[in-house]
Amino acid sequence: MIHKHAFEALDRTLKDILMPDCSNSEALPFGGKVIVFGGDFRQILPVVPNGSRQDIVNASLSSSYIWNKCKLLTLTKNMRLTVGMNHGDIDKTKEFAKWLLDIGEGKLGGRNDGEAVIDIPQELLITESTNPIGNLINFVYPSILESFNDPNYFQERAILAPKNDVVHEINGTLLAMFPGDHKEYLSSDSICQSENVTDHIRHNVYPPDVLNGLKVSGMPNHKLVLKVGVPIMLLRNLDQKNGLCNGTRLQVVKLGDRIIEAKVISGNNIGTRTFIPRINLSPSDKRIPFKLQRRQFPIAVCFAMTINKSQGQSLSKVGLFLKQPVFTHGQLYVAVSRVKSMDGLRMLILDVEGNVTNKTTNVVYKEIFSNL
Incomplete structure (x- = not known):
């Protein structure tokens, strides 16, 4: 990337x-x-x-x-699927590994010149139409109210979606189900002092409520709602030496007024406790006509995460929610290849009318493979 x-x-x-x-x-x-x-x-x-x-x-x-x-060396064995595989599942695992490669190389769904509609195998689908989102949540997070205190419960589970708005929707649903009192943290937003903006524009054109309403990819929202025990993800590098990097997942231990205590549940420092402070954050989004400065905890709730954020992770249970189809090269391949076994993957796909379907779009730019 x-x-x-x-x-x-x-x-x-x-x-x-x-x-x-x-x-x-x-x-x-x-x-x-x-x-x-x-x-x-x-x-x-x-x-x-x-x-x-x-x-x-x-x-x-x-x-x-x-x-x-460059000298090209090719790896041919899917180690994520191979480690821990039962001998009775060898043929099933090989077939699944080939299916993953066919998705990544755009070999499914006929001629793929950027986009193609493909059929997903029935055994990977959530087909219940009465409460499909509830079924997806129950697959990834079974018995969540009884198990969330287990330190290993959230380590290798996640719901994935292509876009942030769907991720926020799932996170909000699961947060409401979670036991305990919630705590709200509001950010302090302003236009960076380095910007050449008059006081009139600063106070009248971009008042605090306008700045508070901005939702930018890679930045925490103005209003952050948390509960003790909830899984969170870091959105900035805080301490790379100790594994506190962008994308590290943690679980909330204690919610203070000015600091949050959490324990690491991913990477090489699982179990380590750390304190997360508020910091000043500025997005690099060119669509905003000024430099925003947001003082907030650099975290987000991560029952669900975007497919882009999941790249590089290995998970035991993955629920892929495609309310809208993927929109760029490799997203579908990344999402379905995060799991360690075929039994750990389920997909919920909705069509334009919101009905459950077994078809989705796969985006592959085949010219990227021309020099390999």
Whole structure:
């Protein structure tokens, strides 16, 4: 998901540092240092705000001048599915692994030139039409009211959706089901003092209630509602050395007025307790005509998360809620390949009229594979 410009900047920097007087510096990528890239072009590509298909493909590493100097090594075994597999499920697991690759490479649903409608196997679907969302929640979080105190319960479960509005809807539903009193935290929002904005515009055109209403991807909302025991996700790097990074999942232990105590439930520091303070956050969203500064806890409730946020995680139970279909390359592949077994995945797909269906859109930009 990293933009090719980041790699190219590192390439030029290492050449400048390591080979300032060498005439053949241009011939040695990264100044002669060996660099190992790890990734899968079937997965989500770099995010380009308002970018077209061509912009997204062009931002990928395979479109960089560096790619022609890379030696490609291919991994062929799905270790996520293999570890812990029962011997009786070998054929079933192989079939599921092949189905995942076919989704990632756009081989299902006929000719795929960017988008194709595919049929999902019946055994992966939530088909109950009376209360489909309740069935999806019960699959991922069975007996949640009895089990939430179990330190391992939330570690490998998540509901995934393509867009934030659906994620907020699911999180709100589960938060309401959760026992205990809730606590509200309101942010302090302002226009950054570095912005060249007159006091009239600052106070009249963009008053606090307007700033409070802004919902920006990657930023906590103005109103944050939490309960003790609820799973949360960090939205910023707080302490990388100790594993408190963007995407780390935690469980709330105590809710203070100015600080939140939580324990880590993902990564290499599971069980570690930490304190999360309010910090100043500024989005990089170019659609906002000024620089917003929001002082809030850098967290979000994460019973559900976006597919993009789930990339890189391994989960035992995944519920994929497609109220609207995926909208960019690799999203469907990432969502369905997070699980460690086929039995750990269920999908709830709704059509434009809100009815349960077995068909959904798969987006694959096949030109990304042309240089592989």
